[in-house]
Amino acid sequence: MSVPLTLAITKLAGALSRGLGRGGGFALPGLIAEKLDPNLSGKLAAGLSGGVIVVTGTNGKTTTTRLIAEMLEANGIAVVTNSTGSNLKRGITSALIAAADRRGRMKATVGLFEVDEASLRLVAPQVKPKHIVVTNLFRDQLDRYGELDTTATLIGEGIVATQAELYLNADDPLVASLAKYAKRPDDVHYFGIEGAPVNAVGVHQTAIDSDRCPVCRTRLVFSRVFYGHVGHYKCPKGDFARPKPEVVITNVEEADPNGSRFVLAISGKRTTYTFSLPGTYNLYNALAAVSAGQGLGVPPNLMERTLASTQAAFGRVERVEIEGRTLCLLLIKNPAGFAQVLQTFVIGRAEVRAMFVINDLPADGRDVSWLWDVPIEALAGYKSVIYTAGIRGADMALRLHYAGVESMAADSVEAGIGALVAATPVGGTAYILPTYTAMLEVRKLLGRRTVMQGMSR
Amino acid sequence: MSREITIVHLYPREMNIYGDMGNIITLVRRLEWRGYRAQVRSVEIGEKFDFDAADLVFGGGGQDSGQQVVAEDLLKRGPALRALAVAGVPMLTICGLYQLFGHGFKTVQGENLPGIDVFNTTTIGGKVRMIGNIIVETKDFGRLVGFENHSGQTLLDDGQESLGRVVKGYGNDPKSRREGAMSNFAVGTYMHGPVLPKNPRLADFLIAKAVERRYGAGELEPLDDTMEQAAAKVASGRPQ
Numbered sequence: 001m002s003v004p005l006t007l008a009i010t011k012l013a014g015a016l017s018r019g020l021g022r023g024g025g026f027a028l029p030g031l032i033a034e035k036l037d038p039n040l041s042g043k044l045a046a047g048l049s050g051g052v053i054v055v056t057g058t059n060g061k062t063t064t065t066r067l068i069a070e071m072l073e074a075n076g077i078a079v080v081t082n083s084t085g086s087n088l089k090r091g092i093t094s095a096l097i098a099a100a101d102r103r104g105r106m107k108a109t110v111g112l113f114e115v116d117e118a119s120l121r122l123v124a125p126q127v128k129p130k131h132i133v134v135t136n137l138f139r140d141q142l143d144r145y146g147e148l149d150t151t152a153t154l155i156g157e158g159i160v161a162t163q164a165e166l167y168l169n170a171d172d173p174l175v176a177s178l179a180k181y182a183k184r185p186d187d188v189h190y191f192g193i194e195g196a197p198v199n200a201v202g203v204h205q206t207a208i209d210s211d212r213c214p215v216c217r218t219r220l221v222f223s224r225v226f227y228g229h230v231g232h233y234k235c236p237k238g239d240f241a242r243p244k245p246e247v248v249i250t251n252v253e254e255a256d257p258n259g260s261r262f263v264l265a266i267s268g269k270r271t272t273y274t275f276s277l278p279g280t281y282n283l284y285n286a287l288a289a290v291s292a293g294q295g296l297g298v299p300p301n302l303m304e305r306t307l308a309s310t311q312a313a314f315g316r317v318e319r320v321e322i323e324g325r326t327l328c329l330l331l332i333k334n335p336a337g338f339a340q341v342l343q344t345f346v347i348g349r350a351e352v353r354a355m356f357v358i359n360d361l362p363a364d365g366r367d368v369s370w371l372w373d374v375p376i377e378a379l380a381g382y383k384s385v386i387y388t389a390g391i392r393g394a395d396m397a398l399r400l401h402y403a404g405v406e407s408m409a410a411d412s413v414e415a416g417i418g419a420l421v422a423a424t425p426v427g428g429t430a431y432i433l434p435t436y437t438a439m440l441e442v443r444k445l446l447g448r449r450t451v452m453q454g455m456s457r
Numbered sequence: 458m459s460r461e462i463t464i465v466h467l468y469p470r471e472m473n474i475y476g477d478m479g480n481i482i483t484l485v486r487r488l489e490w491r492g493y494r495a496q497v498r499s500v501e502i503g504e505k506f507d508f509d510a511a512d513l514v515f516g517g518g519g520q521d522s523g524q525q526v527v528a529e530d531l532l533k534r535g536p537a538l539r540a541l542a543v544a545g546v547p548m549l550t551i552c553g554l555y556q557l558f559g560h561g562f563k564t565v566q567g568e569n570l571p572g573i574d575v576f577n578t579t580t581i582g583g584k585v586r587m588i589g590n591i592i593v594e595t596k597d598f599g600r601l602v603g604f605e606n607h608s609g610q611t612l613l614d615d616g617q618e619s620l621g622r623v624v625k626g627y628g629n630d631p632k633s634r635r636e637g638a639m640s641n642f643a644v645g646t647y648m649h650g651p652v653l654p655k656n657p658r659l660a661d662f663l664i665a666k667a668v669e670r671r672y673g674a675g676e677l678e679p680l681d682d683t684m685e686q687a688a689a690k691v692a693s694g695r696p697q
Binding site: 147148149211212217219367368369371373391394395398399401402 | 470479651690
């Protein structure tokens with residue numbers, strides 16, 4: 001089938017789906033295109049003069065993609081991205097279809113896509129990325145991929161299908177080990193942290209995801225751990241060790257729930273950055289973005305400006321004002337992310353007001369076992385008002401109960417929001433921690449009570 | 458002085474996937490709520506360990522890559538663990554260690570990981586991953602609910618008791634409709650979830666056997682399991 005005909009059909013399907021107000025219609029054009037012309041994404045991507053950049057990894061894909069997009073746009077480059085859609089192959093195809101005119105000519109010069117870890121091997125041979133960023137690898141939705149080592153191998157299969165420059169997290173051993181899939185050693189660029197506060201709340205010591213040498217399986221020795229299994233490591237037996245990163249945060253001067261100030265060095269040249277997103281995990285997102293920005297030739301002053309002014313991505317640290325109270329939405333997806341969110345926002349408040357909304361739909365991960373790998377015990381002993389809701393709210397309540405934290409079950413997510421607002425004094429802040437599909441529901445409900453960014457979509 | 462129960466946690470660093478730590482948390486809390494002090498002692502690869510003090514043994518599942526080093530180390534501890542099982546020490550092994558508590562595991566790659574024969578079972582690696590919610594009907598603990606995620610298929614020798622019959626899900630293998638194994642007071646299962654928080658009868662069985670052996674027969678003080686049952690009910694209603 002010719003490209004213009006496929007485009008006409010898929011664009012029409014997308015328009016119809018949006019016209020009918022059907023949710024989830026965003027991936028539909030891509031889904032249909034896969035049937036009509038499985039190579040469509042490759043054909044369209046070939047028209048992007050600036051090539052394709054891909055961001056993958058467990059946590060931080062969306063935020064990193066957004067930071068890179070903002071840097072490129074600040075540099076006057078038109079970007080096509082899947083930031084509001086699906087990160088599976090069909091989502092990338094949909095984004096490309098939307099950015100193509102009727103004849104298949106691209107309205108953008110660069111494609112920037114966040115890609116699901118297991119989908120990279122399907123996406124990469126098509127869109128032939130010139131740059132691949134890998135953020136980190138944590139346990140996430142294991143019911144889909146099997147195991148963490150499998151995920152790394154799947155990403156490797158994607159990398160070998162390209163000639164891409166790689167931007168890898170030097171502090172995550174499994175991610176750093178992906179360098180072996182590069183075409184040439186010169187294609188590999190590492191980013192990492194030299195100095196940062198070490199978090200008190202880790203995932204259970206025993207639930208560290210990946211602390212074995214990817215080469216010989218010996219347990220790595222860590223001289224520093226920033227969170228989870230991310231830090232400075234070395235194999236006591238062989239040569240495998242943390243590679244020296246080119247892009248480095250040498251020192252965090254200040255950090256609070258609103259952001260941080262740090263010194264970042266690019267190939268030894270130091271600059272102080274202010275950054276509007278909080279938490280150690282976001283420092284890594286900033287590093288990933290700067291590392292890629294460096295490779296893409298973004299001038300350093302534009303990178304600085306982007307980090308200083310960026311807003312959190314959809315549902316990641318989103319603040320909503322309701323009746324004089326601030327509700328803070330914090331997406332939770334896996335034990336490492338959950339622990340980071342607890343550490344950054346919740347622990348240490350005089351009074352903790354929070355609601356956990358846990359769903360187990362495919363996009364959340366159908367297995368809720370991971371809740372037991374989260375160090376919820378850190379909440380015990382604080383004065384707290386805690387609600388649970390969602391399809392698996394009862395599992396969360398049970399987890400809290402065994403951690404010595406009492407909670408109340410909300411009859412519905414809507415009732416829970418109401419109760420949380422009522423329990424929060426005017427001028428106070430409460431936290432909502434939802435899984436992915438729960439976050440969509442929470443945003444929809446909040447959208448009825450207040451104006452939210454991006455709700456018109 | 459409160460009475461103490463020692464829980465031995467096998468290979469927590471290697472074998473701790475899918476929230477298996479929740480089983481330890483559950484055992485500890487349910488002991489504490491009844492006035493016992495729970496001592497958790499972990500056994501890591503290569504570590505010297507004296508199993509004499511063990512009142513209860515737990516081992517979870519792990520990534521395939523970790524299983525071979527664990528198998529080698531476990532083999533050396535086989536005689537001690539077998540003796541404990543025969544002596545009536547309650548045990549719970551999940552997924553990876555359930556497999557290695559049998560005769561062995563033949564992987565898809567043709568590797569043979571020998572087991573320690575607590576259960577008369579043999580596991581063969583399969584190509585299909587058995588993933589989903591699972592419900593098992595048991596004789597001693599009623600209906601158990603969990604989440605399974607494995608590609609190994611475990612076959613029971615003649616005479617080896619299973620933990621129960623599969624009501625929903627796969628269980629030991631795609632065909633037999635049987636799940637887990639039980640020998641004396643040692644229980645092996647594929648159920649994560651983790652299994653114990655939502656199945657307090659199984660948790661209390663293990664605790665009761667441990668207490669009984671250490672401090673003599675007696676009833677366990679009942680606990681209010683309303684939350685446990687509520688979570689189990691929701692989990693049971695989820696699609697496979």
